[in-house]
Amino acid sequence: MSAVEPIGAVEQSADQLVNVKDLVKHFPINRGIVFRRKVGAVKAVDGVSFQIRRGETLGIVGETGCGKSTTAKLIMRLLDATAGEIDFEGKDITRLKGGSLKAVRREVQLIFQDPYSSLNPRKTIGSIIGEPFAIHKLLPDRSERKREVQRLMETVGLNPEHYNRYPHEFSGGQRQRIGVARAIALQPKLLIADEPVSALDVSIQAQVLNLLRDLQRRFGLTVVLIAHDLSVVRHMCDRVAVMYLGKIVEIGSSDDLYGFPRHPYTGALLAAVPQPDPSRHGEERRVLGGDVPSPANPPSACRFHTRCPKAQEICSVTEPQLAQIDGGTSVACHFPLAREELAGIGVRSSG
Amino acid sequence: MSATEPLLRVEELRVEFPTEDGVVHAVDGITYQVHAGRTLGIVGESGSGKTVSSLTTLGLTRRQGARISGRILFEGQDLVILPEERLRAIRGNDIAMVFQDPLSSLHPLYKVGKQLIEAVQAHRDVSKATARNRAIELLGLVGIPDPSRRVDQYPHEFSGGMRQRVMIAMALANEPKLLIADEPTTALDVTVQAAILGLMERLQRELGMAIVIITHDLGVVAEMADDIAVMYAGRIVETASAARVFANPEHPYTWGLLRSIPRLDRPRDEDLVPIPGTPPSLINPPSGCHFHPRCPYAEPEHSRIDPALEPVPDESSHHVACLLEPARRRELWAQLREGGTPEQALAAVGPLETSS
Numbered sequence: 001m002s003a004v005e006p007i008g009a010v011e012q013s014a015d016q017l018v019n020v021k022d023l024v025k026h027f028p029i030n031r032g033i034v035f036r037r038k039v040g041a042v043k044a045v046d047g048v049s050f051q052i053r054r055g056e057t058l059g060i061v062g063e064t065g066c067g068k069s070t071t072a073k074l075i076m077r078l079l080d081a082t083a084g085e086i087d088f089e090g091k092d093i094t095r096l097k098g099g100s101l102k103a104v105r106r107e108v109q110l111i112f113q114d115p116y117s118s119l120n121p122r123k124t125i126g127s128i129i130g131e132p133f134a135i136h137k138l139l140p141d142r143s144e145r146k147r148e149v150q151r152l153m154e155t156v157g158l159n160p161e162h163y164n165r166y167p168h169e170f171s172g173g174q175r176q177r178i179g180v181a182r183a184i185a186l187q188p189k190l191l192i193a194d195e196p197v198s199a200l201d202v203s204i205q206a207q208v209l210n211l212l213r214d215l216q217r218r219f220g221l222t223v224v225l226i227a228h229d230l231s232v233v234r235h236m237c238d239r240v241a242v243m244y245l246g247k248i249v250e251i252g253s254s255d256d257l258y259g260f261p262r263h264p265y266t267g268a269l270l271a272a273v274p275q276p277d278p279s280r281h282g283e284e285r286r287v288l289g290g291d292v293p294s295p296a297n298p299p300s301a302c303r304f305h306t307r308c309p310k311a312q313e314i315c316s317v318t319e320p321q322l323a324q325i326d327g328g329t330s331v332a333c334h335f336p337l338a339r340e341e342l343a344g345i346g347v348r349s350s351g
Numbered sequence: 352m353s354a355t356e357p358l359l360r361v362e363e364l365r366v367e368f369p370t371e372d373g374v375v376h377a378v379d380g381i382t383y384q385v386h387a388g389r390t391l392g393i394v395g396e397s398g399s400g401k402t403v404s405s406l407t408t409l410g411l412t413r414r415q416g417a418r419i420s421g422r423i424l425f426e427g428q429d430l431v432i433l434p435e436e437r438l439r440a441i442r443g444n445d446i447a448m449v450f451q452d453p454l455s456s457l458h459p460l461y462k463v464g465k466q467l468i469e470a471v472q473a474h475r476d477v478s479k480a481t482a483r484n485r486a487i488e489l490l491g492l493v494g495i496p497d498p499s500r501r502v503d504q505y506p507h508e509f510s511g512g513m514r515q516r517v518m519i520a521m522a523l524a525n526e527p528k529l530l531i532a533d534e535p536t537t538a539l540d541v542t543v544q545a546a547i548l549g550l551m552e553r554l555q556r557e558l559g560m561a562i563v564i565i566t567h568d569l570g571v572v573a574e575m576a577d578d579i580a581v582m583y584a585g586r587i588v589e590t591a592s593a594a595r596v597f598a599n600p601e602h603p604y605t606w607g608l609l610r611s612i613p614r615l616d617r618p619r620d621e622d623l624v625p626i627p628g629t630p631p632s633l634i635n636p637p638s639g640c641h642f643h644p645r646c647p648y649a650e651p652e653h654s655r656i657d658p659a660l661e662p663v664p665d666e667s668s669h670h671v672a673c674l675l676e677p678a679r680r681r682e683l684w685a686q687l688r689e690g691g692t693p694e695q696a697l698a699a700v701g702p703l704e705t706s707s
Contacts, residue, residue: 063540064511171629201396202567206611206625228540235613235623254619272545273615274570278593281574285549288542291510348616 017190017222018052018075023084025070029296042296044070046246047084049322052190057216057223059237059254061230061269063292066243068226072192075224076108077101089189106136109183113195115175119167125178126163129153132185152181156211173204180211184219194226209236230273234258242266245295245303248322252329261347262329262336265304271346286346302334309345310335356427357384358561359408359529364421364431366400366407373634377403379585379641380421382660385578387528390555390562392576392593394569394608398630400585401565405531407431409448410438425529444474447522451534453514457506463490463517464502470524489520493550512543519550526558533565548575569612573597581605584631584641587660591669601663601671601680603646606687624692640674647693648675648683650703679703 026041045067052058060068073079075086077093086094093104109132112118119128130149132138139145150160156177167175176196183191193212197205213236216223227233233240234254241251242263250263261267268288290307293299299306305315314334322332337345366378378400385391395401406412408423408430423430425446430438450456458466467486468479475482483502490498493516506514515535522530532551536544548571555562564575572579573593580590581602589602600606607626628645631637640658643649658672673680679700686696 063542173629201630202569202608203396203611203626204629206623207627209613210623210625230541231613231615234615234619258615258619269541270615272541274541274544274548274568274574275616276569276573276597276609276612276614277616278573278576278597281576281593283574285545285552287546287549291512291543 015054016051017054017089019087019090020051020071020075021049021085021087023048023071023074023086024082025067025074025079026082040296043246043298044295045074046295046298048243048246048248050241050248050251052222052224053239054189054222055220056238057225057236059225059227059233059240060243061227061233061240062243063228063269065245065292065295067246067295068243069194071243072110072194072224072226075190076110076192077104102136106132106186107189109186109188109191111176111179111183111191111193111196114199115172115179116199118179119175121167124164124166125153125158125170126150128167128178129181129185132182136186138186149181149185152185155184155215156181157207171204172200173207176200176208177211180208180215184215184221187219188221190222190224192224192226195228196225197232198227198229205232212236230269242269245292245298247303247332249304249333250329250331251322252324252331256328260328260339260342262325262331263304263333264308264310264335264337264345266331267337267342267345267347270348275348302332310337355386358387358426359563360384360422360424361404361408362422362424364404364407364423365419366403366412367418368412369416369418370634374418375633376585376636377417377633378407379636381580381582381585381587383580383587383590385529385561385563387561388555388559389577390564390575392572392579393563393565393582394567394572394579395582396567396630398584398633399582400633401582402533404582405448405533405563405565408531409442409446410435440474443470443522443527444525445527446529446531447525447527449515449518449522449530449532449535451537453511453518453538454506456518457514459506462503462505463509467502467517467521467524470521474525485524486520489524490517492523492554493517493520494546495520512539512546515539515543515547516550519547519554523554523558527560529561529563530555531563531565534567535564536571537566537568544571551575569608581608584636585633586641586672587670588642588673589669589671590660591666595666595669599669599681600684601669601677602642602673603648603675603683604642606684607645610687621690622692640672648679648697650674676703 023045024047025045026043028038029040030036031039062068074081081094085092088104096104126149129152130145133145139148150163153160158177197208215221225236237254239253240257241248244265250266261270271286288307293306300316301319302315305311320332320334322330324330325336361383363380363382364378365380368375368377381404393401407419419431464486468482471482471485487498487502490501495501495513495516536547566572576593579593579596580587583604589605610624611626626645637644639654639656643653653674656674658674660670660672663669663671664677682700683696686699
């Protein structure tokens with residue numbers, strides 16, 4: 001590991017639910033069948049630090065393979081971190097096991113991407129939504145549990161009379177509501193939604209997004225939203241982190257990040273989002289050159305320098321640290337974008 | 352609208368699949384046309400019939416026992432009744448298609464070059480060496496670096512975006528007059544998507560081909576298409592120039608689509624207005640206007656009358672299949688465009704005056 005510096009003054013404030021410090025996850029690449037040996041590692045998450053504040057919605061965006069889902073799985077403790085620390089309500093949960101891990105899992109729930117494969121087809125909706133209570137031995141009284149499940153079904157906009165139906169009797173949007181009901185059953189402190197609408201039809205996406213926003217406001221939920229759709233993330237999130245090859249390259253409030261992106265990669269992502277505005281038809285596209293390099297062998301120093309239009313020699317030598325500039329977003333870049341440059345790279349500021 | 356003959360003209364196309372549960376009315380009488388060098392965007396959700404209509408153009412639904420009626424005129428020939436051998440000479444040659452999933456569309460056990468050579472030799476009587484040179488040229492054309500080395504690699508050695516470029520190279524092998532792209536960028540990241548769309552635009556300029564792009568993404572059609580057809584439950588409900596569809600949409604379903612997506616150019620806290628309900632079954636579609644069960648403005652008789660696709664007043668190239676009064680439609684849209692919800696729009700416009 002290269003030298004890791006503490007980022008910013010990480011004070012232990014009360015409004016901070018999760019504090020992630022220098023989180024690292026490397027997946028080993030092994031060769032050989034009898035004598036297995038490690039020949040390298042996929043650096044899926046490679047030194048990521050951020051905080052999740054109580055009651056906020058934090059978006060994580062980035063291209064396939066940037067480590068956004070791995071980060072979420074590490075916070076859920078579905079994967080074990082290679083290095084670094086995750087504090088949940090001030091307590092280090094990185095290496096918890098057994099009962100104490102189960103207690104944390106109750107506080108952190110997940111909404112999955114695919115509403116078809118994430119529901120057991122042989123269980124009724126009632127037992128799917130009621131399962132969190134069974135796992136944590138809550139509401140042992142059957143009629144009481146049923147009443148609670150039906151209340152949850154109503155909360156997410158399902159008909160409580162459908163308690164005894166099976167998943168195949170529901171449409172994609174309704175199934176995603178079932179997934180949401182299950183996730184909020186135990187009133188978790190943190191809800192992680194990994195691409196919650198990307199498998200749904202356009203007209204249904206808005207139904208589920210509105211539901212999530214409504215629940216977030218009503219119950220003051222803290223939400224981490226992982227999505228590749230930058231318009232969805234802007235609509236839903238108070239703050240956004242942009243990841244590239246296992247690193248956070250920029251993080252800040254939605255208004256700052258979408259209004260005045262400072263990292264050239266954020267700028268390139270925003271410029272690439274197709275807009276439902278035909279006046280852009282025929283405009284020349286400014287396309288980011290090249291492919292995302294392999295996370296097994298990422299470029300030196302700033303990982304974006306191989307594709308960055310602003311890269312200079314220092315970018316391949318010294319790694320830029322994440323730091324807040326001009327009261328806006330925090331950005332890890334030696335040559336952050338200036339406001340005059342935005343139009344030139346095709347970003348329409350959306351302040 | 353140019354006076355020249357369209358390259359492709361689809362007339363009253365109907366495609367039905369008999370199944371155990373009943374007949375699926377996948378495409379329910381649609382008419383559209385594309386001129387050389389132009390791009391038509393077909394927008395719709397899953398199950399709206401947009402893919403089936405394109406597969407039928409290539410004769411790819413024939414073997415699935417589909418009942419096809421209507422006409423598909425390509426350069427004056429009706430592809431619906433064209434014998435299979437003659438259709439095969441057109442498919443992949445004059446009309447080519449790019450599919451959504453580039454990984455499952457490429458054979459994993461053959462080198463990319465071999466698959467490209469096959470595409471060239473299927474329609475051209477050329478030597479293998481000539482075809483190989485053409486394959487390398489095509490890979491270069493679609494922006495794959497180091498094509499003479501990449502030609503000998505297998506599909507798994509290419510990234511998703513690169514595979515989609517290979518698919519486009521294969522589609523372009525014989526310089527088609529018409530390229531049908533079915534959700535060509537849906538599985539890709541935004542930066543790769545921008546590169547692929549830019550590539551298609553560049554090739555269209557250079558080769559003068561017509562493009563039919565099928566997508567659910569309103570952003571993609573807005574940036575690519577000259578004309579747009581909006582499909583719902585097997586029918587075209589609205590068709591017009593891209594500028595008209597986005598500035599003066601006439602159909603409540605189009606309004607619903609436009610208001611249900613978050614946009615970077617709208618205020619961040621603006622609420623999304625979802626379309627209520629779910630897309631209908633195509634085995635037993637709703638009577639009358641297929642959209643009436645989800646339409647906030649529907650009136651009782653809309654469940655009985657089938658709307659025809661008709662020109663809107665004072666804009667003959669803009670067609671809509673809607674039973675609402677044109678004046679009422681415009682008043683409703685004026686409210687919605689200002690950010691009103693369907694309920695607010697209805698309240699502002701007022702109830703329908705009882706007429707005959």
